[in-house]
Amino acid sequence: MTINLSTANEFIARHIGPDQADEHAMLATLGFDSLEALSASVIPESIKGTSVLNLPAGQSEADALASIKAIAGKNQLCKTYIGQGYYNCHTPAPILRNLLENPAWYTAYTPYQPEISQGRLEALLNFQTLISDLSGLPIANASLLDEATAAAEAMTFCKRLSKNKSGRAFFASRHCHPQTLDVLRTRAEPLGIEVVVGDERGLSDLSPFFGALLQYPASNGDVFDYRELVERFHATHALVAVAADLLALTLLTPPGEFGADVAIGSAQRFGVPLGFGGPHAAYFATRDAFKRDMPGRLVGVSVDRHGKPALRLAMQTREQHIRREKATSNICTAQVLLANMASMYAVYHGPQGLTQIARRVHQLTAILAKGLTALGLNVEQIEFFDTLTLHTGSRTAALHAKAHARHINLRVVDDERLGVSLDETCGPSDVTALWALLAAEGQALPDVDTLTATVSSTLPPALLRQSPILSHPVFNRYHSETELMRYLRRLADKDLALDRTMIPLGSCTMKLNAASEMIPVTWAEFGNLHPFAPAEQSQGYQQLTTELEAMLCAATGYDAISLQPNAGSQGEYAGLLAIRAYHQSRGDERRDICLIPSSAHGTNPATANMAGMRVVVTACDARGNVDIEDLRAKAIEHREHLAALMITYPSTHGVFEEGIREICGIIHDNGGQVYIDGANMNAMVGLCAPGKFGGDVSHLNLHKTFCIPHGGGGPGVGPIGVKSHLTPFLPGHASLPRTQGAVCAAPFGSASILPITWMYIRMMGGEGLKRASQMAILNANYIARRLEEHYPVLYSGSNGLVAHECILDLRPLKDSSGISVDDVAKRLIDFGFHAPTMSFPVAGTLMIEPTESESKHELDRFCDAMIRIREEIRAVENGTLDKEDNPLKNAPHTAAEMVGEWTHPYSREQAVYPVESLIEGKYWPPVGRVDNVFGDRNLVCACPSIESYQEA
Template sequence: MTEQPTLRDLTGARPFAQRHIGPDAVEQQTMLRALGYPDLDALMSAAVPKGIRLGETLGLRRAMSEAEASAVLRDLAARNDPGVAMIGLGYSPTITPAVIRRNVLEDPRWYTAYTPYQPEISQGRLEALLNFQTMIGDLAGLPTANASLLDEATAAAEAMTLARRAVRGNAAKPFVVDGGCLPQTLAVVRTRAEAMGIEIVEADLSAGLPEGDLCGALIAYPRADGGVGDPSDLIAAVHDRGAIAVVVADPLALCLLEAPGAMGADVVVGSSQRFGVPMFYGGPHAGFMAVRSGLERHLPGRLVGVSVDAEGRPAYRLALQTREQHIRRDRATSNICTAQVLLAVAAAMYAVYHGPEGLRAIATQVHRSAAVLAAGLRTGGVEVLADTFFDTVVAHVPGGADAVVAAARREGIHLRRVDADHVGVSTSEVTTPAHLETVWRAFGLDDLDLDAVDASTPDALPHGLLRTEPMLQHPVFGTHHSETEMLRYLKRLGDRDFALDRGMIPLGSCTMKLNATTEMEPISWPGFAELHPFVPAEDAIGMLTLIEQLEGWLAEVTGYAATSVQPNAGSQGELAGLLAIRGYHRSRGEASRDVCLIPSSAHGTNAASAVMAGMRVVVVAASDDGEVDLDDLRTKCAEHAEDLAAIMVTYPSTHGVYEHGITELCDVVHEAGGQVYVDGANLNALLGHAKPGEFGGDVSHLNLHKTFCIPHGGGGPGVGPVGVAEHLVPFLPSHPLAPLSRHREGVGTISAAPYGSAGILPISWAYVAMMGAEGLTEATSVAVLSANYVARRLADAYPILYAGDHDLVAHECILDLRDLTKRTGITVEDVAKRLIDYGFHAPTMSFPVAGTLMVEPTESEPLVELDRFCDAMLAIRAEIDAVAAGDVSAEDSPLRGAPHTMAALAGPWDRAYDRDRGAFPSGSHVDKYWPAVARIDQAYGDRNLVCACPPPDAFADA
């Protein structure tokens, strides 16, 4: 007789882990049998070196159901009090048009896409990013803008390093920073400058440029105190001394104010947050940088350009410095390898939806609110510091700031306490007349007639700085102003892309797994989305509780003493970890320790980050099997016994293998006085089975946008928390405006907001909460199982470049095509493009080894999709064999003709193979994905750089 299940057995009988993990128990057994293992434990015991395996389960609470996790998150959101934020300081409430919120920020077509390294299947988001670049370039008055940076503060820091390298002979000269910049911007620039040995001169530039040499100057326009002055003379003075003029600007203000480029600025940086992107308690938001002609090749980050495809049509692609870090390593201009694509798309679509006249109307309303606010204060006898301003008013209330701020807070409005005698008030798109009256009451002004004040108040913009040149003249900004038109435009662009909602994205080292809807939903809730990062701690209790819990969970699963979520990308986590090591050595009187050992197989960002942390890079060789050469490591440690700071090592290795020598590596470096940085890029192969903080690591960054399910968003947002051992805890990132005093002391400020991209942390919180210890452990096991299953199925067709014990790989495998290329001329690019015809995104091409494909199936893909991918790869091998046998030339092969577009299929056909074979190689005509363009000419795009929206007739002519 079958035992009756209890109510507790039945409640939550289908845990979330079974939703997240693709292969069910039956499919797992099928895969295990193919590999010769009885169960997952046996597989992991064979794959993971015994010396690093955990002897106990992770110390996490039981897994929550989806309903339970949502309920807890709703309670946390309800414990926040966003109120009406009139704090300013670079963060403003905004209205996200519902059509953009629902069809971009909340649409998996946009948020589950990968970075557009395969441009043929990324034309939709590339066009959206080109819109962003065009928007920023127009507002800044400069010809070239990038496809976004991480935030305003780090964009300013990137501009500082650009100024050093752009003009010969300027590298050793100081960088002048306007004291009128936002405090978080000043803090990030100071941190970066100190690490890189750049001298900073801070001055009130409203009083003029200080004497002496300089490589560049950062000029606030408007200033943090709201004041707007003419920067033209200052820019001219910077140029007179042979330096670069950088202006940090508010793009909404630039809808009314003269463009900095028109006044001679070389570089303009800022944040596009107030273009329809929620405050998200500080992020994620798309920073930007625009440059004058001649500086394009110094731009950090990504740049979208226009090229042509094989059929002569204009086509978008990433241009110039894409993935520069993997090529130039320690000579890279920046360690930035990501962007804020999803948020840049939202900001660009905000401009498309409103158009130039709509943006001017919003900017005018914002300014008018500030002007009337200031006039009312003056009428009531309150001194206002600036006569000309855009949206921020600073009032002088001797000894009364606390009382004013408290009075406003009681009525649901957050103001900025500048100091005991001054209060800052910033208006925004959501400011209403009622808000102004509430603020006046907080200042003790109860009898003002708003209509009368409004009628008698002139604008407060400097008349000589009013914008006269047109902006956003491209037709895209004048076409989609009804919701019907906007909805269809977003749908059209989304259909041009390939994302996880269509099929598998088997990218090695990138972990494109399920981003569950239950994880994603909370980020739009007002309690999280509408929270200003500088509200008092008591008004952000829910968010701070979530952050503290998540940081604790991340410390537990990695074996570290503490973590910080401030770094808002993996690159920033690398920098934070290295700065922690640097700070530790300096605290011990060992500032001479500045050598960072980096294996030759490491991620390119490692070397770039080491340079940014003020370290010298020394490369450690890899052995023939891809592991770190321990003999070479010992030699390098002996050579640098007096100046060794750290080693950066990825585990499992960049080659997708669990190295046995990892504990010995850690011991060798520690004996030489160095610290061990374990890059957390491949944590998806360790979680629940090993902890880097226990097998020898002193510090790691984690990629929440990989292992912990924050979606890639087409190339951003990301979060790169840093975890450290006990002795490094005092050197975690700090922030001058952190709501909790314990977070104001540390190694320095890494990102603009105290907790980085806090708005997307509920995603990872939900993932860990719903998976629990057993779910996280099983996810790792199935990721390893899937990678080995794929490797076993494909090994006869494509040699597996590296493998560990028992011929097993970790969570990814490298397929070696070099011999096939040598014999047939068919390249990894040909295979990548042919996979599009089969309905797949390609694996990672030529990293970490040129001429190879790195495959990471993740734990989320079901067996049917794994087999579909393997079948496609085997069919492609048969097509390569046909070339090898001389049955067809490489040029006449469908591999070289791929990907096949609908236009090619419908038009004249003079290819050596039939249409069905070209366009329908899998035999299925159902749910066919059609790329928008044929293969793109990459070299043409770099020779003919176009990085703004081309005119529509360019497409008509094609």
């Protein structure tokens, strides 16, 4: 027997769920003898042969890990004091192991189904409470993407709500972080907002401004008293946003207490690694009166059908899925996984622990400043928290060079000044090392112990915090590792994530996030690098991003990629900005019409509005395809002003539209550009390429097709691919050669999770990626075929096949039985399943996407559950089950309900063990069906008060 001695690559088979026997069985069900034959029937003739997937064969997991380890080793880890919104911190080991590295947390989906999301919702409620307490404002959201984009959201928020209607400009302090100002300018320009950057201390006439952004403490280190300035802005009916450092707020008067209308910032230094810029959770807090205009998600307290407190996402009518171009924001992803890390950091340390960390950092900074002054250096700050700016004159360049030689990074301020920021990882030896670095040759260094005894706080006495923080029990109980470990386990046990069951969400692509892909994320070489470290220290990241860009170009057929957008919504936005800038470069400023099909994802029209475009909706035909004649008519009608078409492919209805080339041609013939939403790229990789069949730009959801986990609702990464003519208009950054404005704070967005996608593509190779797309299509068509006699499949191609997802029409059941799509979704919980996507893109439907990662066994388990549910609906239709008191209307059923008095006309067994397989592994939802209306009418979005805990 001959044995192949080369390293075997088993990863493709590990990633793809069905084995060969399952594949043949499913193909036989559909009437095909091979995957190639199925693909040939699904992919339209007009786009066959457009795939340009030229990638090498996949590597084994061990070989790929060795390759990326070598890349990581090219990053240099220096002691960094750059600050500027990014700080070294310690991730507590129990949070690292039990949350960040735990698939129960990182594979969970956005908590739109609250009954199976109570654990992550509680963690997010803790985050909101943390932010509300520290900011001094009553309402905080469940996180935004980063501090700079949160500031941009605050600007448009102020624009909507300010009563100074004559104000056309937004004031931004020059003491804000530079990357924040960059993103503000990018966001403001398409909306016609003038951003005025200046020194707030010299402002006289405030009447031109509808709002203002201040930094607290200032980026250069100063702590300014903004109370009088805020009052002056309010006197002109302007709103004031304050970008505030959370750690400093444990010691300083919070923005809400000196009159700020909004507080924004980053929670990064609460236990989240630097990660070369992300992902990190931003926060946004505001006044109660403004809650319905606040961007992002909001967790609220409601009750379930038994009257028990239950959590849910509140006030969903603010979201872009519903309000479309009138939405408060286009943000579809938050930074839930990172917000949960920050919340647990606060839970673990508690109020005393956080305050102690802050005091220690501040005292070390005060000692450093006193020693530097004794050495004759010019420290510009008198009142500061953790950051100093030094006027070093002609010595500046030499000091940076000297620092780099000692593996130390200082902040580059300008040619004559440098900055130093301390953090929780610093100690007395770091202070001494900085003195040694900055002292003149031969100078004797101060003694840390001597200065420690004499140094006092340099915080302004009038701004010292008087109000308590984090008094809720959750922040005062779990301070031992045992308690925190059990708390995290208890929360995870309340939820359904991908580690328990398939999550068949159409459009959201909940697929395997393989362990080998996740391993590099927590390596120090990727996690501990500052985004503004000198370029020579990030050679590993430069290789990783260059190679990943090439991989993604190969998968999409585009000529260039920007990895900066840190969410799909940001990718959409960056794509439309590129189109807008392209038209302007050709003198076509009048082009501002964006055509969007009626079936489009809600972020599309919201994004077009943000990019300064006017939305014109085009119709869809009876089969869910774009109505080409309506599109043609509107393209011709708006020919002189047509900027773009935003279209999802395969369609939002889960079908490969045969007219996609014609559609792209119509837009190009009328002077527009084609933006192809990459949400459904999981059906195309290796089979067809949007950059080759008419697309000018696409965003990619790396948290969908390319295996970055959803993390309970974020992080996401949304890079854009463009054809060569749009390459000059990709997002820029101060640290990049491109001239366009930045769309987020860091040059490569959420850089530390890019190794996940690099690993996935490297291990799958071109052949594996193509097979993944084919298997996603096979799995979806298998489910559609098994369920079509029980539920009508709403849309399919001309051959009766779907793409990678299918839509089941439940609307007839509402008429025949009174059972709604909500009832079916909640009943699936009793079977241990997350529901498919509900009522999108068509109300009263379920959109199912199984992905390639689910085995035939799991697909059959899901189909069996759906068929059994249909049998229960028939029992309602024929009167065997009561029309109102039945397992569907009462779903989901809790364990507490089982041991109480049973008054229902159906049995306990039917309620909770509708199929025999559940006896071995039953998921028990912690709450019954949540009352959405009650939660919105009685909004509570912070942890219940101590009194309510005592009453309970």
